[in-house]
Amino acid sequence: DTGVSQNPRHKITKRGQNVTFRCDPISEHNRLYWYRQTLGQGPEFLTYFQNEAQLEKSRLLSDRFSAERPKGSFSTLEIQRTEQGDSAMYLCASSLRLSYGYTFGSGTRLTVV
């Protein structure tokens, strides 16, 4: 068990480009979450999967954002037509049971220039 893995660690992209991030959860965890964290703020919920089903999406997740979790394993978060306001740390977390806390990954820091 190597914890929650996120790739890449850092991404710099030009405004208007598409980016995709990957998250590999702890293998036995069926729940997977994406959060966004901007400087000086707590993480904000984006979306949640239980196995391969996307069960909840935040209103923060605009049409430019899409997430998938094929086969209930790893997950990808794609941002299309990036904007400067998308610059943030994108955190992935996984969990086995509702009563447990999450295990977070180290995050992907996105900078849109």
Add this chain to the structure above:
Amino acid sequence: AQTVTQSQPEMSVQEAETVTLSCTYDTSESDYYLFWYKQPPSRQMILVIRQEAYKQQNATENRFSVNFQKAAKSFSLKISDSQLGDAAMYFCAYRSAGGSEKLVFGKGTKLTVNP
């Protein structure tokens, strides 16, 4: 919607001393979970301690303990015998026991530990 408020943007403590970080929350639910997470600089977020709302007994994990006051909707974190490695951002978080599984975070408290 649930909200979590951390009223102390920054706190400092002397090494080996005790510090308490405050957290209040707003909810109409009766069953939920509360968490404290630690985020060291440039490192991943780590779960420090969790509390089930139905349990009256305050949770304790080694040097970390909470004071859970359900009626007052207060959930403070006490760190005893503070160590240099405790320096980090601390986030209080709320999670419903039914319905939404998302964590709602406060804005965090930056803890500095002085040698």
